[in-house]
Amino acid sequence: MKLGDTLIDDTFAEAFGMRYVRLVITAHDPYWLDAAVREATGYSASVIACDAETGLDRWLEPEQTPDGRIGVEVMAFGFSADALAKAIPNRVGQCVMTCPTTAVYNGMPDADERIPLGKHIRFFGDGYQKSRLLAGRRYWRVPVMDGEFLVEENLGVRKGVAGGNILIQAATLDTALAAARRGVAAVAEVPGAITPFPGGVARSGSKVGSRYKKLMASTADAYCPTLRGRVESKLHAGVNAVLEIVIDGANEATVGQAMAAALRASAGEGVIALSAGNYGGKLGKFHFHLHQLLQGAPSAPPHA
16 A cells, blocks of 8 residues: 555554543643643653653643633543552642643543542642632642642543554655654644654654563664664665654544544655554554555544
């Protein structure tokens, strides 16, 4: 199968079931909102070594937020609700409460499963914090030097899917970079999907295991151009740069839709092939076959 001049490998991406939360963050203006998002979503590329995989899902207009200010929805994925219960209060306390003018709300108040947020962070108020119950939802007002930090007591948790991916095999680095940016921009248009790596892109794709016993993952040598001839390469002829777009989403359909969008957007002149990473179908529950996605990508709900 081809998209224009770009070959689509007959393979699949292998993804995993995870838990996720949705944070609604608001702020006084775009500058401080952007500052909070950048800080809160830092160091979150992969749960191989990070406490969570996070990313910006969408921007919100004032009429879409609880306090009538501009805002965002940030999604954060972890292996379990317990893992998120450790990671997210830490991130919010260190990265959002510290940012001037911010407030944080539960983006999934109807979720059955919950983890504490303001319930923990409130103690920073040193006894001066105050709570208020509105429509069955409890909020905490923590005194800080620019006024108060308003944070909701709990966050809803749902099952999600993480690890959908595409591999861009290009003739040059410039071509790969441009294709990756097109692919990430396409994913950003799909509600409920995020790309957690820097700029949405991973240059250091990985395989399971290593010759060093303490490492659980190591470089994907089969896709490293500098190792062609030394390993069993999976590179197509003429490929000199490979970049990966990793996608997490609210459900299987959302990840499939995002992958299809990324494939279509990334294809183009100089992109020799588009592929995907998997583990032979032995580890991840969810398999996304590239040809099937392009023949009829599953549809996602308007806002997952």
